[in-house]
Amino acid sequence: MDLDLTGKHALVCGASQGIGLAAARALAELGADVTLLARREEVLRDLAGGLPARAGQVHGWISADSADTGALRAKVEALVAAKPVHILVNNSGGPPPGTVHGAQIPAFEAAYRQHLIANHVLAEAVIPGMERDGYGRIVNVISTSVKEPLQGLGVSNTTRWAVASWAKTLATEVAAKGITVNNVLPGSTETPRIEQIIGNTASKTGRSREEVFEKMVGEIPMRRFARPEETAAAIAFLCSPAASYITGVNLPVDGGRTRSL
Numbered sequence: 001m002d003l004d005l006t007g008k009h010a011l012v013c014g015a016s017q018g019i020g021l022a023a024a025r026a027l028a029e030l031g032a033d034v035t036l037l038a039r040r041e042e043v044l045r046d047l048a049g050g051l052p053a054r055a056g057q058v059h060g061w062i063s064a065d066s067a068d069t070g071a072l073r074a075k076v077e078a079l080v081a082a083k084p085v086h087i088l089v090n091n092s093g094g095p096p097p098g099t100v101h102g103a104q105i106p107a108f109e110a111a112y113r114q115h116l117i118a119n120h121v122l123a124e125a126v127i128p129g130m131e132r133d134g135y136g137r138i139v140n141v142i143s144t145s146v147k148e149p150l151q152g153l154g155v156s157n158t159t160r161w162a163v164a165s166w167a168k169t170l171a172t173e174v175a176a177k178g179i180t181v182n183n184v185l186p187g188s189t190e191t192p193r194i195e196q197i198i199g200n201t202a203s204k205t206g207r208s209r210e211e212v213f214e215k216m217v218g219e220i221p222m223r224r225f226a227r228p229e230e231t232a233a234a235i236a237f238l239c240s241p242a243a244s245y246i247t248g249v250n251l252p253v254d255g256g257r258t259r260s261l
C-alpha cells in the first residue's frame with residue numbers, strides 16, 4: 001500500500017495543538033513537507049522545528065487567523081506561489097457552544113467565516129497547483145454532528161452541515177482533476193477542545209466534570225475518547241496515494257458513537 005508522501009507539500013490548519021498538530025506529525029512521518037497554520041506564531045515555530053524530518057524534508061509555518069479571510073487569502077497565495085500545496089487539511093477551532101434557539105446573527109456569521117469561507121478561500125488558493133502537479137488531497141476536519149446534530153452546539157451543528165455540503169459539491173467538481181475532497185468527523189477526542197466542552201456542560205448542568213466525562217464515555221461503544229493520533233491516522237490515509245479512489249465521503253472517527261449509517 002502506497003502511503004509515501006515524499007515530495008508532497010501539506011498545509012495543515014489548526015496545527016498548533018490537538019487534531020491538527022497530530023495530523024501534521026502523521027503527514028511529516030509519511031515524508032511530506034508540512035506548513036503549519038494557526039494564530040500563535042511562537043508555538044508554531046517551536047512545533048515546526050520538532051516535526052519528524054528525513055534528509056531533504058522542509059517544514060514551515062504561517063501565522064494567520066482563519067476568521068480574517070482577506071489576510072488568510074493573501075498569506076496562502078504567497079505560500080502557494082513559492083511552493084505549491086498538494087495536501088490541504090482544513091481545520092480550526094470549534095464554534096462556541098449554545099442552543100440554536102436564541103443564537104445571535106453574529107455568531108452564525110463568525111462561524112461561517114472561520115469554517116466555510118476560510119475553507120473555500122484555502123481550497124481556491126491551492127487547487128490550481130494541485131491540478132498542475134497532478135496530485136490533490138483536501139481533508140476537512142468537521143464533526144460527527146454532520147450525521148447527528150449534537151445537543152448544545154446549535155451554531156456549530158449548522159455550520160458543520162454547510163461545510164460538509166460545500167465539500168461534497170467541490171469533490172464532484174474537481175474529481176476529474178485527480179483531486180479528492182473528504183471529511184473526517186471526529187467524535188470525542190482528547191484535546192483542549194473536549195476539555196472546554198466538558199467544562200461548559202459541567203457548569204451549565206451543575207454536575208461534576210467526572211460525571212460529565214462518565215456520561216460522554218458511556219455513549220461510546222469503545223468506552224473511551226479518541227487519541228488525536230487516531231484521528232490523524234485517518235486524515236493521513238485520506239491524504240495518501242493509497243486513497244486515490246475515495247472522494248466525497250464523511251468518515252467518522254468516533255469509537256462507534258454515531259448510530260446512523
Ligand SMILES: NC(=O)c1ccc[n+]([C@@H]2O[C@H](COP(=O)([O-])OP(=O)(O)OC[C@H]3O[C@@H](n4cnc5c(N)ncnc54)[C@H](OP(=O)(O)O)[C@@H]3O)[C@@H](O)[C@H]2O)c1
Nearest residue numbers: 014016017018019038039040065066093094188189191193
Ligand atoms: N476534540 C473533539 O472532541 C472534537 C469533536 C468533534 C469535532 N471536533 C472539531 O475538530 C476540530 C479540531 O478539534 P481539536 O479538538 O483539535 O481543537 P482544538 O484543540 O481547539 O484546536 C484548534 C486549533 O485551531 C486553531 N485555531 C482556532 N481558532 C483559529 C483561528 N481563528 N484561526 C486559525 N487557527 C485557529 C488553534 O490554534 P491557535 O489558537 O494557535 O490559533 C488550534 O491549533 C475543531 O473544529 C473541533 O470543533 C473536535
